[in-house]
Each structure stands twice: as structure tokens, then as C-alpha cells.
Amino acid sequence: MEVKRVIKGNVERVVPADDLERFLKAGYCLVGEDGSVKDPPPPRLRYEDINGMSLAALRAMAKERGIQGDSLKKSELLELLT
Numbered sequence: 001m002e003v004k005r006v007i008k009g010n011v012e013r014v015v016p017a018d019d020l021e022r023f024l025k026a027g028y029c030l031v032g033e034d035g036s037v038k039d040p041p042p043p044r045l046r047y048e049d050i051n052g053m054s055l056a057a058l059r060a061m062a063k064e065r066g067i068q069g070d071s072l073k074k075s076e077l078l079e080l081l082t
Contacts, residue, residue, distance in 0.1 A: 005031035050081060 002017040006028035015023050024030065030038040050058065058077040062069030069077050 007031050007037060050078060 003014050004017050004020050006013050006015055006020070006023045008023075008026070008028040012031070013023070013028070020030070032038055050061070053061075055074050055077070058074060058081065059069045059072075061081060062072070062077055065081070067080055069080070072080070
């Protein structure tokens with residue numbers, strides 16, 4: 001059975017290749033044979049970093065992350081993005 005290494009934060013797992021897609025959807029990143037992380041997730045912004053952003057900028061960031069934020073208030077967007 002083929003296995004793959006995945007990592008999320010400080011948790012590293014060895015998973016069957018059949019389950020790889022499930023772990024990738026859950027936010028894990030694939031670890032290459034040389035130990036490099038393939039497609040690391042974008043760094044999460046601290047609340048203070050995005051608190052001063054405009055509503056339009058927050059909506060654009062939400063759209064980049066696949067969140068439909070057109071009808072959300074600024075406070076709701078901040079909660080989803082942090």
C-alpha cells in the first residue's frame with residue numbers, strides 16, 4: 001500500500017494514498033520525499049493586520065479564499081478571515 005506524508009501546522013501524518021485527497025481538503029499539505037512542503041497554505045493574517053482593511057478589500061480577500069462575502073458585514077468577514 002502506498003502512503004504519503006502530509007502536514008498541517010505542527011501535525012504531520014502518514015496517510016494511505018487513497019485518503020490523500022480527504023486530507024488535502026482538510027487543509028493538510030503534501031510533504032515531498034525531500035521534506036519540502038508542496039503548496040504551503042498562505043499565512044493567516046492576525047486580526048490586527050486586517051482590522052483596518054476596507055470592506056471592499058475584505059470582500060476581495062474572502063473571494064480569493066472561496067468565501068461568498070458579498071452580503072456579509074465587516075465584522076462577519078473579519079471573523080471568517082481570522
